[in-house]
Amino acid sequence: MNAPVLQVDSLHIHYQTLAGMVKAVNGVSFNLYKGERLGLVGESGSGKSTTALAIIRMLEGPARIIDGAINLSGTNLLALSDDEMRAVRFDRVSMVPQGAMNSLNPVMRIREQIRDIYEAHGKLPKRSELDGKIAHLLTRVGLKPEVAGMFPHELSGGMKQRVCIAMAIALQPQVILADEPTSALDVVVQRQVMETLGNVQQELGAAVILVGHDMGLMAQFVDRIGVMYAGRLVELASVEQIFKAPQHPYTQQLIGSIPNLEQKKLFKGIPGTAPSLLDPPSGCPFHPRCSEAFEPCTLDVPPLRETAPSCWVACHLYEKVVSHDHPA
Amino acid sequence: MATAQALTQPVTETRPRRRRINWLLVSGLIIMLALILFGVGGGMIIDKSYAQVGAFLPRMAPDAERLLGTDSQGRDVLSVLILSTPNTLLIGLIAGTVGVGVGVVLGLLSGFFGGIIDGVIRTVTDVFVTIPGIALLVVIATNVRSINVAIMALIVASLAWRFPARAIRAQTLSLRERGYVQIARLNGVGGLELVIKEVLPNLLPYIAASFVSTVSQSILATIGLEALGLGPQNEYTLGMMIYWAQFYGAILRGFWWWWMPPIVIIVLIFVGLLLTSSGLDDLVNTRLRRSV
Amino acid sequence: MNLQYVIRRTGVFILVVVLAVTVNFMIPRLIPGDPIEEKLSQLTATSSGNLVTGIEEMAAAYRTQFGLDRPLVEQYVNYWRDILRLDFGYSLSNYPETVSNSISAALPWTVFLVGTSTLISFVIGSLLGGLLAWPRIPRVLRGLIPVLMVISAVPYFLLGIILIYLFVIVNRIFPAGGAYTFGSTLHWDLESLGDILHHAFLPGMSIVVAGIGAWALNMRGMMISVLGEDFITLAKAKGLREKRIFLWYGLRNGLLPQLTTLALTLGYVVSGSILVEVIFSYPGIGYKLYQAIQTKDFFVVQGIVLVLIVSIGFALYVLDLVYPLIDPRIQYDVR
Ligand SMILES: Nc1ncnc2c1ncn2[C@@H]1O[C@H](COP(=O)(O)OP(=O)(O)OP(=O)(O)O)[C@@H](O)[C@H]1O
Ligand SMILES: [Mg+2]
Numbered sequence: 001m002n003a004p005v006l007q008v009d010s011l012h013i014h015y016q017t018l019a020g021m022v023k024a025v026n027g028v029s030f031n032l033y034k035g036e037r038l039g040l041v042g043e044s045g046s047g048k049s050t051t052a053l054a055i056i057r058m059l060e061g062p063a064r065i066i067d068g069a070i071n072l073s074g075t076n077l078l079a080l081s082d083d084e085m086r087a088v089r090f091d092r093v094s095m096v097p098q099g100a101m102n103s104l105n106p107v108m109r110i111r112e113q114i115r116d117i118y119e120a121h122g123k124l125p126k127r128s129e130l131d132g133k134i135a136h137l138l139t140r141v142g143l144k145p146e147v148a149g150m151f152p153h154e155l156s157g158g159m160k161q162r163v164c165i166a167m168a169i170a171l172q173p174q175v176i177l178a179d180e181p182t183s184a185l186d187v188v189v190q191r192q193v194m195e196t197l198g199n200v201q202q203e204l205g206a207a208v209i210l211v212g213h214d215m216g217l218m219a220q221f222v223d224r225i226g227v228m229y230a231g232r233l234v235e236l237a238s239v240e241q242i243f244k245a246p247q248h249p250y251t252q253q254l255i256g257s258i259p260n261l262e263q264k265k266l267f268k269g270i271p272g273t274a275p276s277l278l279d280p281p282s283g284c285p286f287h288p289r290c291s292e293a294f295e296p297c298t299l300d301v302p303p304l305r306e307t308a309p310s311c312w313v314a315c316h317l318y319e320k321v322v323s324h325d326h327p328a
Numbered sequence: 329m330a331t332a333q334a335l336t337q338p339v340t341e342t343r344p345r346r347r348r349i350n351w352l353l354v355s356g357l358i359i360m361l362a363l364i365l366f367g368v369g370g371g372m373i374i375d376k377s378y379a380q381v382g383a384f385l386p387r388m389a390p391d392a393e394r395l396l397g398t399d400s401q402g403r404d405v406l407s408v409l410i411l412s413t414p415n416t417l418l419i420g421l422i423a424g425t426v427g428v429g430v431g432v433v434l435g436l437l438s439g440f441f442g443g444i445i446d447g448v449i450r451t452v453t454d455v456f457v458t459i460p461g462i463a464l465l466v467v468i469a470t471n472v473r474s475i476n477v478a479i480m481a482l483i484v485a486s487l488a489w490r491f492p493a494r495a496i497r498a499q500t501l502s503l504r505e506r507g508y509v510q511i512a513r514l515n516g517v518g519g520l521e522l523v524i525k526e527v528l529p530n531l532l533p534y535i536a537a538s539f540v541s542t543v544s545q546s547i548l549a550t551i552g553l554e555a556l557g558l559g560p561q562n563e564y565t566l567g568m569m570i571y572w573a574q575f576y577g578a579i580l581r582g583f584w585w586w587w588m589p590p591i592v593i594i595v596l597i598f599v600g601l602l603l604t605s606s607g608l609d610d611l612v613n614t615r616l617r618r619s620v
Numbered sequence: 621m622n623l624q625y626v627i628r629r630t631g632v633f634i635l636v637v638v639l640a641v642t643v644n645f646m647i648p649r650l651i652p653g654d655p656i657e658e659k660l661s662q663l664t665a666t667s668s669g670n671l672v673t674g675i676e677e678m679a680a681a682y683r684t685q686f687g688l689d690r691p692l693v694e695q696y697v698n699y700w701r702d703i704l705r706l707d708f709g710y711s712l713s714n715y716p717e718t719v720s721n722s723i724s725a726a727l728p729w730t731v732f733l734v735g736t737s738t739l740i741s742f743v744i745g746s747l748l749g750g751l752l753a754w755p756r757i758p759r760v761l762r763g764l765i766p767v768l769m770v771i772s773a774v775p776y777f778l779l780g781i782i783l784i785y786l787f788v789i790v791n792r793i794f795p796a797g798g799a800y801t802f803g804s805t806l807h808w809d810l811e812s813l814g815d816i817l818h819h820a821f822l823p824g825m826s827i828v829v830a831g832i833g834a835w836a837l838n839m840r841g842m843m844i845s846v847l848g849e850d851f852i853t854l855a856k857a858k859g860l861r862e863k864r865i866f867l868w869y870g871l872r873n874g875l876l877p878q879l880t881t882l883a884l885t886l887g888y889v890v891s892g893s894i895l896v897e898v899i900f901s902y903p904g905i906g907y908k909l910y911q912a913i914q915t916k917d918f919f920v921v922q923g924i925v926l927v928l929i930v931s932i933g934f935a936l937y938v939l940d941l942v943y944p945l946i947d948p949r950i951q952y953d954v955r
Contacts, residue, residue, distance in 0.1 A: 058857055089859030097857070102850040105869050106949045107876065120860045151948040167858065455635045458936050460887035462894060463928040464643060470913060470921055471647050548775060555777060555895050557913050570778070574899065579781055580796055582789045591778045598773035
């Protein structure tokens, strides 16, 4: 396999709140390869968005990156100054926002908002070329070039999200973060927008991290899936593996809870309540809800280990098949 | 998207709701209370004859005896100030009450019943809101023969209903769409009863906020009219103190003790009312946040 | 543009004019007694012989003005006719000057003083308020907020009094009043301009400073909600420079609703400015109004009131029509 574009290494992120430290991300490590599509799933509050936002360093308010490194083809993003990081944003890592409805400046034309990106990174093309470049970008995401002259309120939700995708690829970044990019859209538009995102990503050869809840969408779109639980990556494997042979008991329940249309089975949900991030359980965070928990689970946090080629699990059940300790 | 729900069990609430003291409201109310105490309490202590023309030598600078000196007509400025404060507050209070009362009725009628009633009330309100208050008040006041505190209050009240009417209409419109009002309506609760039982109680916080700002605007209007010489000639008010100070050239002649005290009290009134209304706004917004 | 909106707004403006004219017409007639008769007899009683001829003419003018012997409807129609010709009658205290002349001599001063200082106040206040909402502003500046709150509670003209005391009485830096040095004639040269600015400085400052507090606090509120919007987050993610985000994504969005506030409070601004003119004896229409009230010059009072209502009404009308053109978000609320 080729060298990773992005290496996230034992990332720890806490939110300082009145109630105490919310330990939102607790030692997340993974690699992202060129052109790869990685999906991050997990229940609400498991730290998916926090992880993604950390990569582009857009964490807000009380968030503190306690420990870890984020390497973008050799640059440790966490060591950059604010202004250096500003230069990285959208140039090397970009993002497609969740709330497409309100993500565009209502009083600026689309052209201006795209132009801003070039200008901020000192890549403003000549005047004669700019319009053509913007038109080309818009066509690539399936929009008419005339959209450039419009204001956001003249566009539908799907069109706005396409504009956001166009902006995200404007500078041909290596990594595109997409945190539930279509959750505000209706189902039909969702698929179309995801297809567009997939197409431009492929043309560009950029890697994508897709955060989301919709396992169906994940199955169609991504190559690998990382399953998060209570701020940890509990399983990281190819889509086929996750769906056909999930290893971690949490992943198994997750896959089991997807309603199956053929069997008309009612969907179960996962029993038990999500763990407190203020005061997480000892050992494996999933053990209070795990039907297969045994003694070591309450004591030690299981590390993420490769149990089969390119299949990583953090669970004591798979202790014996250890090979080596760093995610690939 | 059914699959989403499997994953969307919320993590236990991490942010506690700690009750914050509404400092804006508290400090605003304290200032207003202090002013009332100063005016009403002070009025009971002082000798009212001190505030009469010729009670003392004119234009005396402050000393241990006359704490704020005397004006050109030999009145003790402190005594005049003490007698003026409650009158000005009273004008604001009356104008505020009448203004908000009328405004609430108009706003409710307009917002709740809609149709032609709404069309008429809304147009009238729009027209009056456009008019610079002082212009209309000047026409009225120049034509009224002798003005006293009560008449002054009514003159100012004649325009004080405009903004409350607007605000209450908007709130009523949004209340009307809420579930419980709809349910009550479906259960056959009639128009007036519905307004009084369901809508009005929910408007109370808005009415309170609207009342405070209307009092403030009314006092501003009163003082403006008075400074133009259109105030009560035979009663003490803060605006008339300013008027007489200006009339007798106290500002250019450097009699600071004559015009400074009413300015201080006026500023305190406005700061107190501003704090109170900001505090009330906070209260309303917090309630909103909780109920969401 | 939405036709229904334009029609409605035009209707409101016409009604404002009708209301202003009608109130001016009705109120003196509704209230018992005749203030003008009173004023005239008072003048006749106190003046020496040389004025008497003028007063008779004036009385005649006054009778035709009111045409009190005619039916009310006819009086009303005539009143309208005069007003549409900009004929507001004669000044009672400066006969034979007409009210129109008197107003048009004063109006430019007001437009200059109030217009300029309101604009300056609005711009500085809005910028300051915008900055105060910006999270990365130095903490010290936050201390300004309570100061602004107090300033916003001081009526314009009271601030004027304080400024006179500080800069005219205690420190003799500025003239006490007027628009230019008394007795001098104005030319189109630097000297006159300097003199005018010197005289306009303190009254202008009263309007500027007293206004800043309210503009800043209001803008801060607008900006705080704008800065919470998703498009600000995306602008940051795009790697834009802070200045760009602040000015074009933040301020620009906060400023447009702030313009609505300007429209809503224009009446207050003008009322406040009128009193500033009084305090500084600044020869605009506010001071003229004050003088007219003092001398019971009713025609002048009415004329000024009418001009005030109609011109502010017109300004708001234009603003309301233009606003949707500059704010692409605007939804016509025809509800
Ligand atoms: N600004 C914040 N202040 C305090 N706690 C926060 C903040 N943002 C997130 N958190 C907490 O951090 C944890 C992880 O949040 P995060 O948004 O990363 O979850 P997520 O996996 O993206 O969830 P979702 O699927 O709902 O988007 C949650 O427990 C959340 O309550
Ligand atoms: Mg999230």
